Amino acid sequence: DTAVSQTPKYLVTQMGNDKSIKCEQNLGHDTMYWYKQDSKKFLKIMFSYNNKELIINETVPNRFSPKSPDKAHLNLHINSLELGDSAVYFCASRLRDYQGETQYFGPGTRLLVL
Amino acid sequence: SQQGEEDPQALSIQEGENATMNCSYKTSINNLQWYRQNSGRGLVHLILIRSNEREKHSGRLRVTLDTSKKSSSLLITASRAADTASYFCATPYSGAGSYQLTFGKGTKLSVIP
Numbered sequence: 755d756t757a758v759s760q761t762p763k764y765l766v767t768q769m770g771n772d773k774s775i776k777c778e779q780n781l782g783h784d785t786m787y788w789y790k791q792d793s794k795k796f797l798k799i800m801f802s803y804n805n806k807e808l809i810i811n812e813t814v815p816n817r818f819s820p821k822s823p824d825k826a827h828l829n830l831h832i833n834s835l836e837l838g839d840s841a842v843y844f845c846a847s848r849l850r851d852y853q854g855e856t857q858y859f860g861p862g863t864r865l866l867v868l
Numbered sequence: 869s870q871q872g873e874e875d876p877q878a879l880s881i882q883e884g885e886n887a888t889m890n891c892s893y894k895t896s897i898n899n900l901q902w903y904r905q906n907s908g909r910g911l912v913h914l915i916l917i918r919s920n921e922r923e924k925h926s927g928r929l930r931v932t933l934d935t936s937k938k939s940s941s942l943l944i945t946a947s948r949a950a951d952t953a954s955y956f957c958a959t960p961y962s963g964a965g966s967y968q969l970t971f972g973k974g975t976k977l978s979v980i981p
Contacts, residue, residue: 758910785967795954797911797971810968844910848967855899855960857969859910 757781760845760860767835768868775830775863777845785809786828787846787857788820797844803828840867873972874957880978887944889975891957892937900933900940901958901969911956914942947979 758779767773779786787810788800801820802810808820817833828845845860875890893900899918903911917924917933917940924931930943944951954976958969 787968795905795974795976797956799968799970802968846911855967856901856913856916857911859903859912861910862908 758845758847758858758860760843760863762863763861764864764866766866766868769835769837771835772831772833773835773865774832775843775845775865777828777830777860779826779845779847779858779860781847781849781858782826783847783849783858784825785848786822787848788828788830789844789846791842791844791862793841800843801828801830835865835867837867840865874955874975876975877973878976878978880980881947883947883949883979883981885947887947887951887977887979889942889955889977891940891942891972893940893957893959894938895959897935897959899960900931901960902929902931902940902942903956903958903971905954905956905974907953914955944977947977949979949981951977952979953977 761776785804787802789797790800791797799812800814803822806822819831821829842862842864844862846857848857873892881887899916901916902914904914905911915926915931917931919935928945933940954974956971956974958971961968
């Protein structure tokens with residue numbers, strides 16, 4: 755009965771590879787997000803998707819591309835991985851109404867680029 | 869852009885003591901939220917306080933909001949070892965049809981048994 759799930763939990767890969775991280779939410783929420791948390795715990799938003807429409811792309815390199823096959827899924831594809839991409843990536847979701855101001859986070863995907 | 873800023877960056881206390889964390893923000897808000905992140909886990913929403921509220925309680929948590937000073941505090945009473953985590957304040961931003969939360973850098977709380 756996990757609300758927001760991500761796979762994989764850990765991802766170790768070589769520089770230059772292409773990888774994907776999957777996210778699914780079973781809360782019926784309208785909006786999903788991807789965040790990057792660096793080694794200093796700073797959490798920065800990368801993308802926001804509402805009903806399969808990209809709303810926010812906060813100066814993220816175009817090597818990162820979100821893909822939303824349906825409202826419950828928002829996957830993150832990363833091309834040509836670089837050392838600086840090493841971080842923890844969190845998916846989150848929110849119900850898009852006045853009461854839905856809180857976000858529900860997945861457990862995170864720890865990406866290490868060697 | 870970063871909106872909230874927590875203080876202190878790290879806090880270490882004995883079990884049973886109270887822990888107070890502060891958050892300052894820059895622009896006007898309609899609510900402020902606190903989240904907890906246990907080591908190796910995702911963030912979990914703790915409490916939301918609206919701009920017309922000055923104080924809010926939830927179990928052992930007490931949150932205050934001073935909109936004139938653009939600051940909030942989170943008090944955890946009678947702390948437990950299980951409270952060991954990082955705590956983040958978050959403020960909403962709406963623009964260009966989007967809604968997002970901006971998080972501070974967090975306060976790392978260690979509760980020593």
